[in-house]
Amino acid sequence: MNFTSQTDLEHPIYIPSTNPYKFILNVFDMATPYEKKLGLTGPLSQALPTDAEKHQSDALIEELRRQNNYESAADTKKRYVLYCPLGRHRPRHKYELYFESWLTNSLFADTMSLIPYRRSQRNLSNESADLRDSLNTSSTGKVARSLPTAASY
């Protein structure tokens, strides 16, 4: 049996390509530029702009500039001055900022850690429970007293 091409066959035979990267190369074909598919429907027109349209765009930009729509160089400079002080690294303030949440969290954690402990002590004798209470109170008070005040910064 002689076949000139696969089209002669009723059921074409799959012949694997000798090039294992064939499919990959098809995807990254350099000849056709990659285009991002954007939007839920396809574009209405892919036409490239004409010279007249380009001139109109220049005129539009010119008009916007005349209407003070673009930021002036002086204003841009002002904005850069703004970024500098706000981005300046001042570690002292970082601790000040952390102070409040640290204070709350540490006191909260201290109180929370006592609750299950107190519960476990419920069945003990009155004497030892009182001792436990007095110890807890003093330890909480100690934590609160040892914290630096905002004025010390």
Add this chain to the structure above:
Amino acid sequence: MPQNISKEDYFKWFPDLLLELAPKGSIEDLTSVREAFVPIIKFVYSGISIDLIFSRLKQDQVSKDQTLLNDRVLQGLEEAESRSLNGNRVTTEILELVPQPGPFRTALRGIKLWAQRRAIYANIIGFPGGVAWAMMVARVCQLYPKATSSTIVLKFFKIMYQWQWPQPVLLKHVQQVGPNPNAKVWNPQVG
């Protein structure tokens, strides 16, 4: 802000910190709007009006080149907190969904100027706001991917005049964003 700084800390400490960090007299009209839909600190710095938004990320540190487009930044945030990230995320995403950012920006400048002159610009008085105008222009850019800014302005009026309102102007499919399954997703049927 890193996760260990709360909204309360921000509003308690940051206004004073700002006043101290900036050169004397450069900050005017500093007001904290705590209870707003998106809580902000408003002030005027050397004549430039600034709205400073507080948002917290579930990270111990926030690097200078932190980007917010990745949905993972929403992980573990409450709805109010993730709302504060909306502005930046939406702007970045619109630019990602536009074929050519240059003509889009110029056309949007033109449209916004026109809308402001006609006094039909501002959400607060029932007209499209900045994001809405940007999305409409972005949709026209998607329909004419190679057009210049002047063509986009022209097509904008043609397309928006014929638009079948209240059909929404969609730049992409509405999707459940972020790992929070309880986050509300906009449903155009409900409005």
